[in-house]
Amino acid sequence: MKRNPDFGFQSQGLWARLARGEVSSEQAVEHCIARYEDREQDVQAFAAFDAERALGEARARDRERELRGPRGPLHGLPFAVKDVIDTVDLPTQRGSPRYEGRRAEQDAACVRLLRQAGCVLLGKADTVEFAGIGRDPPTANPHDPKRTPGGSSAGSGAAVATGMAPMALGTQTGGSVIRPSSFCGVAGFKPTYGRVPVQGLWLHAPSLDTVGWMAEDVELLARTGETLNLGEWQAPEAGRSLRIGLYRTPYWPDAEPASRSAVETAADRLAASGHGVEEVEEIPGAENLNEWQDVIMHGEARISLMAEYGAGKQGLHEDIVEEVEVNRGITPRAMAGAYDGIGVLRPAFDQRLADYDAWLTASVPGEAIPRRDGNGEATFNRLFTALQLPCVTVPGLTGPAGLPVGVQFVGARFADMRVLAAGAMLEKLLVGD
Amino acid sequence: MKRNPDFGFQSQGLWARLARGEVSSEQAVEHCIARYEDREQDVQAFAAFDAERALGEARARDRERELRGPRGPLHGLPFAVKDVIDTVDLPTQRGSPRYEGRRAEQDAACVRLLRQAGCVLLGKADTVEFAGIGRDPPTANPHDPKRTPGGSSAGSGAAVATGMAPMALGTQTGGSVIRPSSFCGVAGFKPTYGRVPVQGLWLHAPSLDTVGWMAEDVELLARTGETLNLGEWQAPEAGRSLRIGLYRTPYWPDAEPASRSAVETAADRLAASGHGVEEVEEIPGAENLNEWQDVIMHGEARISLMAEYGAGKQGLHEDIVEEVEVNRGITPRAMAGAYDGIGVLRPAFDQRLADYDAWLTASVPGEAIPRRDGNGEATFNRLFTALQLPCVTVPGLTGPAGLPVGVQFVGARFADMRVLAAGAMLEKLLVGD
Numbered sequence: 001m002k003r004n005p006d007f008g009f010q011s012q013g014l015w016a017r018l019a020r021g022e023v024s025s026e027q028a029v030e031h032c033i034a035r036y037e038d039r040e041q042d043v044q045a046f047a048a049f050d051a052e053r054a055l056g057e058a059r060a061r062d063r064e065r066e067l068r069g070p071r072g073p074l075h076g077l078p079f080a081v082k083d084v085i086d087t088v089d090l091p092t093q094r095g096s097p098r099y100e101g102r103r104a105e106q107d108a109a110c111v112r113l114l115r116q117a118g119c120v121l122l123g124k125a126d127t128v129e130f131a132g133i134g135r136d137p138p139t140a141n142p143h144d145p146k147r148t149p150g151g152s153s154a155g156s157g158a159a160v161a162t163g164m165a166p167m168a169l170g171t172q173t174g175g176s177v178i179r180p181s182s183f184c185g186v187a188g189f190k191p192t193y194g195r196v197p198v199q200g201l202w203l204h205a206p207s208l209d210t211v212g213w214m215a216e217d218v219e220l221l222a223r224t225g226e227t228l229n230l231g232e233w234q235a236p237e238a239g240r241s242l243r244i245g246l247y248r249t250p251y252w253p254d255a256e257p258a259s260r261s262a263v264e265t266a267a268d269r270l271a272a273s274g275h276g277v278e279e280v281e282e283i284p285g286a287e288n289l290n291e292w293q294d295v296i297m298h299g300e301a302r303i304s305l306m307a308e309y310g311a312g313k314q315g316l317h318e319d320i321v322e323e324v325e326v327n328r329g330i331t332p333r334a335m336a337g338a339y340d341g342i343g344v345l346r347p348a349f350d351q352r353l354a355d356y357d358a359w360l361t362a363s364v365p366g367e368a369i370p371r372r373d374g375n376g377e378a379t380f381n382r383l384f385t386a387l388q389l390p391c392v393t394v395p396g397l398t399g400p401a402g403l404p405v406g407v408q409f410v411g412a413r414f415a416d417m418r419v420l421a422a423g424a425m426l427e428k429l430l431v432g433d
Numbered sequence: 434m435k436r437n438p439d440f441g442f443q444s445q446g447l448w449a450r451l452a453r454g455e456v457s458s459e460q461a462v463e464h465c466i467a468r469y470e471d472r473e474q475d476v477q478a479f480a481a482f483d484a485e486r487a488l489g490e491a492r493a494r495d496r497e498r499e500l501r502g503p504r505g506p507l508h509g510l511p512f513a514v515k516d517v518i519d520t521v522d523l524p525t526q527r528g529s530p531r532y533e534g535r536r537a538e539q540d541a542a543c544v545r546l547l548r549q550a551g552c553v554l555l556g557k558a559d560t561v562e563f564a565g566i567g568r569d570p571p572t573a574n575p576h577d578p579k580r581t582p583g584g585s586s587a588g589s590g591a592a593v594a595t596g597m598a599p600m601a602l603g604t605q606t607g608g609s610v611i612r613p614s615s616f617c618g619v620a621g622f623k624p625t626y627g628r629v630p631v632q633g634l635w636l637h638a639p640s641l642d643t644v645g646w647m648a649e650d651v652e653l654l655a656r657t658g659e660t661l662n663l664g665e666w667q668a669p670e671a672g673r674s675l676r677i678g679l680y681r682t683p684y685w686p687d688a689e690p691a692s693r694s695a696v697e698t699a700a701d702r703l704a705a706s707g708h709g710v711e712e713v714e715e716i717p718g719a720e721n722l723n724e725w726q727d728v729i730m731h732g733e734a735r736i737s738l739m740a741e742y743g744a745g746k747q748g749l750h751e752d753i754v755e756e757v758e759v760n761r762g763i764t765p766r767a768m769a770g771a772y773d774g775i776g777v778l779r780p781a782f783d784q785r786l787a788d789y790d791a792w793l794t795a796s797v798p799g800e801a802i803p804r805r806d807g808n809g810e811a812t813f814n815r816l817f818t819a820l821q822l823p824c825v826t827v828p829g830l831t832g833p834a835g836l837p838v839g840v841q842f843v844g845a846r847f848a849d850m851r852v853l854a855a856g857a858m859l860e861k862l863l864v865g866d
Binding site: 105 | 640662769847
């Protein structure tokens with residue numbers, strides 16, 4: 001697969017051209033609006049989009065750049081925000097009919113940090129209800145309208161894939177950033193848990209919820225991370241040899257041929273380019289991680305949803321009612337067991353990961369599935385979300401149906417910039433320069 | 434010390450009389466308003482108080498009770514809310530000049546749950562800036578205006594101690610519920626981490642922040658917990674013998690004579706009443722817990738405060754600026770070490786605690802300190818907050834200056850109702866019926 005022609009002008013990234021001063025912020029926003037007018041009707045990525053407002057904000061950033069220079073490397077960059085993340089200037093409806101037209105009184109902290117750095121708010125990306133369970137957004141996979149874009153950050157993935165936004169914030173509790181990135185064919189990143197502030201987010205399962213983002217390339221993922229204080233971006237040195245672990249996870253039997261082949265292809269290209277690639281031995285206990293993540297996610301979701309449920313069932317999806325009333329029979333003892341089981345494995349993974357630039361694994365089981373079958377599985381994400389590890393998915397490969405299939409790099413906790421540098425290296429091998 | 438005469442009518446709890454139908458919700462609120470008019474000028478517990486609004490809400494609850502019966506055991510109960518917890522009907526200023534007059538667009542989930550159960554919002558209790566660091570509230574200790582009421586839930590403790598509110602929500606990140614409860618001489622409870630929803634809270638150090646509450650007696654602590662879905666309250670069986678561990682913690686050398694004597698007195702009375710009290714052997718590694726909690730608290734606070742800092746220094750306390758700029762030199766590696774160190778000890782404490790109804794320990798180093806010296810230390814709280822354990826402080830004893838000194842019961846994770854039942858038993862021994 002070649003670089004997505006939907007990105008930017010010609011085949012170049014919109015952000016790269018903005019950073020080089022080849023386009024103004026206003027022109028960048030105009031480009032996004034043109035893409036929106038072209039694709040939104042079919043893709044339905046946005047829960048709210050205000051072209052005039054975004055243009056005004058972009059013009060202000062352009063004037064400022066002229067007068068005082070850019071605030072930072074992302075000055076003037078338009079971005080979309082998943083609709084469970086508060087914004088003042090656009091409604092935040094949390095994917096819920098109950099919150100139709102809701103206006104937050106302050107931007108979420110992550111949105112504030114990006115706007116403080118000069119980024120321009122473009123629109124709100126649609127999401128599964130409460131980024132958890134319930135109503136699915138109308139968003140279609142940009143590559144095939146009958147397929148899911150992946151959940152829950154559906155709109156964020158579709159907006160970036162169509163070039164309607166060069167970057168979009170999402171959140172991941174199971175696999176809600178990596179999966180839609182893979183299904184939509186874009187670069188996506190979930191940082192180390194706890195490193196991006198959570199004020200102004202709808203928290204669904206607070207011990208798992210992590211702000212992540214999608215972007216037109218890995219460098220923009222990294223520059224966004226830099227702006228959100230994850231560390232300093234250093235482009236990978238040409239000629240440096242990475243040490244990569246090939247980690248199939250205990251869930252490899254669930255990987256379809258599309259993902260198996262994508263991982264093998266990535267491993268082969270890495271090895272052929274002189275990088276060290278070696279199989280990682282399984283870590284005992286890892287086979288429980290996805291189940292533990294499930295117990296925690298649903299156990300905490302019940303707590304988060306209890307006040308919604310207490311306000312009456314009207315405007316609440318039946319799956320949410322069931323989450324509160326039945327909750328899969330999850331007990332406090334099961335939750336404590338899950339927390340502690342994961343707690344023991346975190347340092348074990350960290351220690352093993354310390355020897356590598358990243359571990360290579362599947363991003364998803366396979367290509368995007370038909371929408372009637374759901375949003376796809378977070379099989380290769382749950383464990384890493386539970387372990388709090390930084391994860392980047394790199395696009396460039398496709399499956400038998402011609403749809404995108406990402407491959408994932410996972411790093412040690414807090415090694416966010418290191419795993420992104422490795423991701424940028426892999427991107428060159430899969431997408432080209 | 435006898436039961437605080439400020440509570441309710443005569444020596445009886447306001448809530449008990451409300452629950453028995455001896456007073457209406459309107460009368461209960463009128464009582465709180467009378468106490469407010471009497472004490473607020475000296476104590477300054479509230480950041481916002483709207484008597485007329487509360488009376489209107491109380492009358493609505495009274496009418497509802499007449500028509501359809503009570504919604505639950507707390508129907509009509511007036512309560513105060515720490516000012517880092519969002520409310521629609523009253524401003525939420527987060528203890529920060531920057532948020533003067535700020536109005537949230539939705540009640541926090543914990544406030545929604547209480548109001549859904551028929552509780553009546555009375556006012557907003559003042560707090561340390563962002564419940565963390567910076568501006569101290571003007572709140573005085575109700576027993577001695579030159580002393581601190583304890584932080585950061587200063588107003589919550591003082592409001593309950595003066596009878597201005599029979600119950601008040603607070604939050605604990607280090608010792609911000611247990612300490613002010615002890616200094617003010619009221620019952621206070623910090624539940625198991627993660628059991629009370631956090632939507633609508635200012636999150637300062639999200640992996641530690643826990644909603645807790647103070648109340649005029651332990652049963653009301655438990656009934657509030659029941660309303661917040663912590664489990665079913667069962668009054669302690671008369672004659673049942675508790676098994677209590679006497680756990681001095683690695684920080685016992687920091688306990689002043691006032692607290693040592695309070696713990697010994699409690700242990701003696703428990704033993705004299707036929708309860709089993711035995712010294713708990715120290716758990717290896719526990720001596721690091723307070724330092725680890727400190728690393729996590731400040732490391733996460735920096736992340737939470739970054740967007741505030743990015744908005745400019747105006748209206749931000751210099752301690753907050755320092756927290757962001759210097760942050761005590763805390764590194765990601767130190768944070769990972771702290772998370773993992775605590776992660777190993779959580780199941781170890783749980784396992785040992787499973788054999789007991791509760792562990793008895795100090796709530797605080799001693800009596801409330803002079804305000805010029807700060808808000809007091811969270812020495813006997815940090816470790817338990819980090820371990821996510823439910824903690825109840827029981828009043829009734831005093832120190833050499835005649836000021837209240839609480840003693841603390843700590844339970845296993847998720848054993849919230851069990852530790853509260855033990856607390857109710859201890860309350861009978863220290864306060865009387």
